[in-house]
Amino acid sequence: MTRMHKVNNLSKNQKIIFDLINKSPEPLKAYTILFNVQKKGINAPPQVYRALDKLVEIGKIHKIESKNAFVACKSSDCEISKATAFSICESCEMIDEISDSKLSKYLSNFNHKKGMKFKRFNLEFFGLCKKCK
Amino acid sequence: MTRMHKVNNLSKNQKIIFDLINKSPEPLKAYTILFNVQKKGINAPPQVYRALDKLVEIGKIHKIESKNAFVACKSSDCEISKATAFSICESCEMIDEISDSKLSKYLSNFNHKKGMKFKRFNLEFFGLCKKCK
DNA sequence: TAACGGTATGTAATAATATAACGTTTTAGA
DNA sequence: TCTAAAACGTTATATTATTACATACCGTTA
Ligand SMILES: [Zn+2]
Ligand SMILES: [Zn+2]
Ligand SMILES: [Zn+2]
Ligand SMILES: [Zn+2]
Numbered sequence: 001m002t003r004m005h006k007v008n009n010l011s012k013n014q015k016i017i018f019d020l021i022n023k024s025p026e027p028l029k030a031y032t033i034l035f036n037v038q039k040k041g042i043n044a045p046p047q048v049y050r051a052l053d054k055l056v057e058i059g060k061i062h063k064i065e066s067k068n069a070f071v072a073c074k075s076s077d078c079e080i081s082k083a084t085a086f087s088i089c090e091s092c093e094m095i096d097e098i099s100d101s102k103l104s105k106y107l108s109n110f111n112h113k114k115g116m117k118f119k120r121f122n123l124e125f126f127g128l129c130k131k132c133k
Numbered sequence: 134m135t136r137m138h139k140v141n142n143l144s145k146n147q148k149i150i151f152d153l154i155n156k157s158p159e160p161l162k163a164y165t166i167l168f169n170v171q172k173k174g175i176n177a178p179p180q181v182y183r184a185l186d187k188l189v190e191i192g193k194i195h196k197i198e199s200k201n202a203f204v205a206c207k208s209s210d211c212e213i214s215k216a217t218a219f220s221i222c223e224s225c226e227m228i229d230e231i232s233d234s235k236l237s238k239y240l241s242n243f244n245h246k247k248g249m250k251f252k253r254f255n256l257e258f259f260g261l262c263k264k265c266k
Numbered sequence: 267t268a269a270c271g272g273t274a275t276g277t278a279a280t281a282a283t284a285t286a287a288c289g290t291t292t293t294a295g296a
Numbered sequence: 297t298c299t300a301a302a303a304c305g306t307t308a309t310a311t312t313a314t315t316a317c318a319t320a321c322c323g324t325t326a
Contacts, residue, residue: 011293011302011303011304012303012304013304014303029283030282041305042305043305043306045283045284046284046285046286046304047303049283049284049285050304051303054302065198066198066255087251089249096245096247096249098245100246103243106239107256110258112220112229112231112258113233114263115263116220116222116258116260116261116266118220118258118260119223119259119260120259120260121256121257121258121259122257122259123240123255123256123257124255124256125249125251125254126251126252126253126254126255127250127252127253128249128252129247129248129249130247130248130249133250144273144274145275146274146275147274162312163312163313164312174276175276176276176277177276178312178314179275179276179277179313179314180275182312182313182314183274183275184274187273187274201283201311201312
């Protein structure tokens with residue numbers, strides 16, 4: 001079998017899957033990804049989920065929890081996914097990553113009364129986008 | 134078949150499922166709920182999911198998106214689930230609904246630069262609870 | 267009271283999402 | 297070159313959620 005090396009710190013499967021997500025205008029679901037990479041030799045769910053897990057871990061993509069879908073990170077300062085916020089249109093499903101340093105700071109400094117120290121948060125806003133309004 | 138009436142505006146199945154969630158100290162998953170209500174004549178997934186959908190819609194319960202699990206609403210002013218926030222312990226999975234009017238106000242008034250008007254948000258904080266710290 | 271429409275129910279089948287388990291290969295360093 | 301960690305390939309299975317359709321109930325109002 002042919003030799004493979006990492007590009008940009010991503011392994012072969014990670015890169016294939018990241019590229020697909022990164023060039024998609026909309027969030028992609030795991031099985032949509034699977035169907036789209038089968039021509040590249042990725043045949044089974046675990047291959048997709050492993051790459052997704054890793055890409056989420058290193059902050060190259062984010063999971064939209066309410067949709068079970070994945071988007072590429074657009075904000076360069078988001079290497080670790082510890083403070084994520086998204087706006088989601090309930091009509092056209094358009095999703096936009098919110099990078100607002102004030103919001104991020106406000107939430108990162110938020111302390112729960114019950115003595116819990118937060119390491120990470122995820123915020124999802126829902127509404128109608130400009131087009132759908 | 135026997136007569137059934139609504140109690141507290143909840144239908145029979147809705148009440149059975151709400152009571153189970155409400156008395157649970159931890160978030161419950163749909164199939165855990167299903168297994169626990171089979172003795173009460175609820176036999177199939179759609180019966181559970183329909184009740185869950187309705188209970189979420191009227192704000193009696195909330196879905197923890199990152200866990201696919203459901204908790205009863207603890208804050209009385211949360212009739213419609215349009216502004217939800219939770220703290221989630223990554224070790225023991227304990228989940229706590231955050232009712233903080235300042236936080237809620239701050240986020241409800243947050244406006245996206247790209248002209249989107251938000252109707253609803255969900256915020257999930259992750260960390261270690263007092264016990265697990 | 268009878269008819270109507272909206273809501274809820276029961277049931278079977280299936281779709282969609284995600285993980286377990288196991289062996290092999292590749293990679294990055296010591 | 298040796299080794300351990302990471303990544304890979306594959307099969308099977310677990311978990312979460314929906315479709316589809318027929319039936320029953322409930323409140324309103326003709
Ligand atoms: Zn990001
Ligand atoms: Zn839209
Ligand atoms: Zn609530
Ligand atoms: Zn804990």
